[in-house]
Amino acid sequence: MEHVIDIQGLVKWYGSVQALRGVDLKVQRGELLGFLGPNGAGKTTTIRCLLDQIRPQAGNIRVLGLDPQKNPVLVQRQIGYLPGELSLEGTFKVGQLFRYLIRLRGNRTDQAYLKELTRRLELDTSRKIKNLSSGNKQKVGVVQALMHQPTLLILDEPTAGLDPLMQQEVYRLLREAQSRGATVFFSSHILSEVETLADRVAIIRQGVIVEEATPDQLTEMAMRQVQVSFMDPVDLEPLRALPGVHVLAESDGLSARLRVEGEMDALIKSLAGFPVKDLQTASHSLEDIFLKYYEREEEEA
């Protein structure tokens, strides 16, 4: 399988603070990979290493088969990038900024596609950037990343500040880019966004990739919460003894809230011996797995 991004053992220090502690990550061609992690986990640092904006102290990076430190121009020619903290020259009009960025790319931009992007994102190119709302500035960022139809899109929180309608439009644009053969690597805090958009998810925590899987695989791995109530008071010890089952709360043996890791089979079989009045399982989502890693981080802290 060809890897558009191949990161091995990436280490980055900022003075005495270690931001990346050996990141290993591979992104396949044509994939839409969501990069998740709490604030300060190392998402932006990883992305900035990919673009040769910062230099790691150790590790190897290959982007589109090239070393971005040795061939930055060749790499950047094929990339569309949206920074996490987008800052633009306020005195420019939107159209002027696009013209400048197009010239930086050697005029390799399809004007018809640029017009389509601005139309679909409802962006007025005659307005000055300093007069734009943060959402409209974000649209400028999205358009400039997409307008030259790059092979690889690296987007740091692409829908930050956009209203739900525009978020949906950006999702459509990214899927269209993927259908044209582009690879999309995006970081996000919006778990529903990652869940609906990404083919695969990588979770970074404290500078290390802690999980890589499809959204479906991750939700299967998620812990479930089970709320069970009984017709008569019962002894919960047999449930406590089950592997992967934790009793979170109980009320005089008449009800219990359980956390279940893995398969439900053993619990259901055990509950068959109890006078069960009601049984509810909470629907699990990517948020559960994310929170699991997040809570673990807080516990360790």
Added chain:
Amino acid sequence: MLVEFKHSLRNYGGQIAGWGFGLALLGVLLVSVYDSFADQMDMYEQLLEAFPQEFMAFFGDLGGMATPEGFVAIEFFSYMPLILGIFAIQAGSGLLARDEEEGRLDLVMAHPVSRTGLFVGRLLAFLCALAGILFIAWLGIVVPMNWSSMSLGWGEMARPFLSLYAEMALFGALGVLLSMLLPSRRLASMAAGLLLVTSFFLPGFATLNENLESVARFSPLEYYQTQEAFAGLNTLLAWWRFMRRDIRVGGEGGWRLGHLIPWSSRTE
């Protein structure tokens, strides 16, 4: 590189016009008062005789004002390094660091332009902007000379401007270098500005106190023949540093010197 050069030069447009026409206006005023000044030369010489010796030593050959060359040198070029130095240092220290501190460099550097291309494009734009300012200022002196008794050739008048250009290029390059080494653009401007002010006044004080002579010898403004070389050296060092350093975001950076050591395993 060419795109970045044109873009940066366009951004300098307001400053070229502002500084250039401001200095040109000053030149027009100076040339226009020269005739009346020359008429009152006797009074001026009497005035000079009344000044204390220390004052005369500090300001140099004030008697030279009797000639057109001396008049322009004292009334225009004597303090011009201090005035135009503000532009040179601000532009130099902001060459890359301004966009970097405001978070705009990230986006530019994600485009297919090499670090060298970006650096050279912007540096050339700065040097052209400086040349443009001095050219307009030069016109402000030589054009009104046609209606004045000031008898200086246009080429002759260009020489001190070329010398001033070298001085300003030197301080601009120093601003670039310091912005690559120090944690912020503001600190780089302050440090370069301090050196400029010290370099400007030190030779004057050295004429009053011989103990300062040995220090004054190091003033960059004293080395007319080597200013270009110093500017080139500063530029090379700044480029070398820019090629190796991290692009900061959100005011990252610190006083650690590890990043200055090429063989250090940690940069920033």
